[in-house]
Amino acid sequence: MGDCRILLCGEDNPYGSDALYCYPLRCAGYNLRRYLGLPQHQYLALHRANLCTSSWSMKEARRRAQLLTANPSAPWRVIVMLGRKVADAFNYDRPFFTHDVARRTDGEMKLVSLPHPSGRNAGSWSGQAPMRARQILRELAPEIPWGSADEAQQEATAS
Numbered sequence: 001m002g003d004c005r006i007l008l009c010g011e012d013n014p015y016g017s018d019a020l021y022c023y024p025l026r027c028a029g030y031n032l033r034r035y036l037g038l039p040q041h042q043y044l045a046l047h048r049a050n051l052c053t054s055s056w057s058m059k060e061a062r063r064r065a066q067l068l069t070a071n072p073s074a075p076w077r078v079i080v081m082l083g084r085k086v087a088d089a090f091n092y093d094r095p096f097f098t099h100d101v102a103r104r105t106d107g108e109m110k111l112v113s114l115p116h117p118s119g120r121n122a123g124s125w126s127g128q129a130p131m132r133a134r135q136i137l138r139e140l141a142p143e144i145p146w147g148s149a150d151e152a153q154q155e156a157t158a159s
Contacts, residue, residue: 037147061089083116
């Protein structure tokens with residue numbers, strides 16, 4: 001994991017322990033990498049975590065969300081909550097494509113709410129949704145090249 005200040009936070013991983021990994025094709029991590037428009041190496045450099053390890057438990061998810069938010073030594077200052085269940089675990093009740101600040105004793109933690117990137121939620125990611133997500137993330141973490149994979153793809157097909 002990189003020294004980036006972003007944490008992508010999902011539910012649980014049916015494919016193994018590597019949270020939001022970008023394979024197999026069409027898994028949540030694969031979809032998310034595409035929606036965010038990041039090259040694989042940039043995507044894999046982001047911090048990634050799931051709230052639960054095997055199956056979903058709101059009690060466990062809330063406990064883990066509290067740990068991820070309250071850890072003063074955590075390198076991230078932005079947590080991207082993927083899906084309504086994850087947002088609920090963080091007690092975040094605003095709609096998708098919004099962000100807010102969680103106050104902590106050592107400063108601020110920004111929370112971003114995005115739809116879960118699984119294939120079941122493809123409609124939530126249609127149209128301008130990827131651009132809206134990238135716009136929010138560019139504002140909060142401008143050092144990451146959100147959308148750069150799309151630009152590289154366009155250049156390759158134009159040549």
